[in-house]
Amino acid sequence: MARPSAAATRPRLNRHRVLTAAAALADRIGIEALSMRRLAQELDVVPMALYKHVANKEQLLDGMVELLVAEIDPPATGVDWRTAIRLRVLSARRVLLRHPWGRSVLESRTSRTPAVLGYIDSVIGTFRTGGFSDELTHHVMHALGSRMWGFTQELFDEPAGPDASGADGSGADEDASPEVQQAMLQALAEHFPNIAATVLTATHDDGTVVARGCDDQAEFEFALDLMLDGFERLRATGWSPRVGH
Amino acid sequence: MARPSAAATRPRLNRHRVLTAAAALADRIGIEALSMRRLAQELDVVPMALYKHVANKEQLLDGMVELLVAEIDPPATGVDWRTAIRLRVLSARRVLLRHPWGRSVLESRTSRTPAVLGYIDSVIGTFRTGGFSDELTHHVMHALGSRMWGFTQELFDEPAGPDASGADGSGADEDASPEVQQAMLQALAEHFPNIAATVLTATHDDGTVVARGCDDQAEFEFALDLMLDGFERLRATGWSPRVGH
DNA sequence: GCATCAGGTGTACGGCGTACACCCACCGGT
DNA sequence: ACCGGTGGGTGTACGCCGTACACCTGATGC
Structure with missing residues (x-):
């Protein structure tokens, strides 16, 4: 009992500590199990304490997206637009594979946070300096869509989620x-x-x-390359609106 | 007081009535506001009554997806694969525009329900009879991804949701x-x-x-056609695995 | 005329996000 | 040495949510 209470030793909270803890917790228990209460417990704190650092759960999720975006490699320099985009997208994909919650959070968010806008802006920049007209860039970004984050709706695949391969350690689909x-x-x-x-x-x-x-990775790259090839064809032939087929 | 109670006049519930009521309610109030309790109230029934017709909320959502899929036009006959796919996908898109909740429910579901599998199967069938090898069909379906449902992650667009243009009637983003x-x-x-x-x-x-x-519709068709063109190129040149670019 | 049972009810539990009032340790100024 | 302010952690409470479980009831088949 001479031990000081947990509250005494525990370092002070701040926004960053809250966000990283949330991300780590989501990695472990899955995004759907991440609640303000669970996170507070993880940080050894009463739930309402979190609200001194994030306005509400929405902003917590926005903050987690910030962390995510920060993990994406900066754009490669000295390469053509195609490889620059390819590398960037595949880097984003690696990030989302590390943090399976990223995809659903990204999808759920309307996401006009500066971090997200910054990423989008720099992807657009790569197209523009790569010789795409503003108009074509616009269309091409729409076509790329969520693939710019390194994921696509995979229609066949598993429930997944971190708990699937969790406690029992089996995780395999083939227990039959x-x-x-x-x-x-x-x-x-x-x-x-x-x-x-x-x-x-x-x-x-x-x-x-x-x-x-x-092979999900192969499938992703197949589709990505298909799009990039299409983009290049449009760019090279000087595509402009109203001249489509 | 001679009037019989609501319970007396109310027609009996059944699975279908529950599902259609849920769909209609989601159309009105948005999917995030759709709860078992709210739906029960809509049907003039106590919440637990719903559980006599659907096992739980998950199955309710699955059932709603069934309704959705049923609204998609059957595949066109007597046309080439490209227009068949194009028409089908655009039909799916019209369905999802009618029911804005469809997209998020579809995304949230791991969705191996027969209705969904049936739709996927028939889209695959269109490719196969259109001259795509099984292998190429597989890749092409992955590339199509969620676009087969007529939507893509739109990165710029609005919060949307039915409540956005709801009670106050303004709804426009340009109230500034x-x-x-x-x-x-x-x-x-x-x-x-x-x-x-x-x-x-x-x-x-x-x-x-x-x-x-x-113009979201134009953007969607732009991207769709880009993919379909890519698919056709691969098909026509007899693409096979390990002979990629 | 009675048993059966599908369908509707009532109550309750444990979770969630978060509003609001509080308290307290630390700080700079006097 | 005191003291008022303030930022961060606390406690309690509210209104939602999904749903387990025991119960009742009115129609149906024998």
Whole structure:
């Protein structure tokens, strides 16, 4: 009891400590489990204490986005627009892979915070100095959309979330026996033959059919490059509005 | 008091009535304001009554997605793959414009419901019968991503939501005086010159600068066509994996 | 005429975000 | 050496949320 209370030893809070704690906590328990109360408990503080540093939960999330954006590499210099954009986007993607909550927070936010605007501005800048007209840049940014953050709506993939691979340590989707899996695939093929066809590889030697591993990173780059190629074609041919097909 | 109580006259609930009421309510008050309690009140029923028809809120949302998917036009027949996809996606887009909650619900759901799978399956089917290899179809579907539902992350646009243009009737973003707007644009240009450049048109005769109206539909179709063109190029040149650029 | 049971009810619990009043340790000024 | 102010942490409380569980009730089949 000679020990000073936690409150006495605990360093003072400030906005930055709150935000980093929130980010770290979201990394651990998932964004949907992140509440003001849970965060306060993490910081050994009563919930209302947080409100001395962030106005409300919305602003907390905005602040977390700030941290996220700060982790994205600065734009590469001395390279053409295409590789500059490519590198930047892939850097953003790595950030979002480190912080799975980033994507949903980014999506949920209307996000006109300076940090976000700054990132957007610098991406636009890369296009403009790369020879895109303002008009074309505008369209191209819309086309890029959320891909500029390094993610896209992945339509097939897992519930994911940090808890999926969490406490029990298994996390794998394949806790069903091979036979059961096989049966499920069979059923899938019956009702949704086209999905089955594109999601499955050909039959193996042993006659079984297996799900093709789906390399998200490769898929992302495939789509990104497809867009970048399209952009370059428009730029090179001097695209201008009202001259579309 | 001779009037029978509301409970007596009210038609019996069933899953479908619950779902359509939920959809209509979400149209009116916005998805974030849709709660089980609010929906129950709308149906003149006690909250727990809903649970006799849907297992929980998650399943309610899944059911709402079902309704959504059902509103999308069936695939066009007798046209090439490109126009078939284009029409389908634009039909989906019209549905989501009618039901602004659709997008966020679709995004939030991991969505392996039969209705969703059915839609995806039929889109895949259009590609496959259009001459795409299974492998290429797979990639192309990933590239299409959420655009298959007719939306993309629009990075610049408004908070939106049905309440924005709600009770007070104004709803316009431009409730600030022209001078104030002008000042805000000036400030924007100062901090984010690239955003300003692509978002603003040239100066008017009178020297003022105005925000370019941003036609979301046009932007969407621009990006969609860019992707479809890319897809066609790959298909026509017999793209196969490991032979990328 | 009675049992069954689907569908509607009432109450309660544990969570959430946050308004508001408070208290206290520290500070600079006198 | 005192003292008023102030910034940061506290305690309590409110009104929402989703939903578990026990209950009631009125129609239906035998």
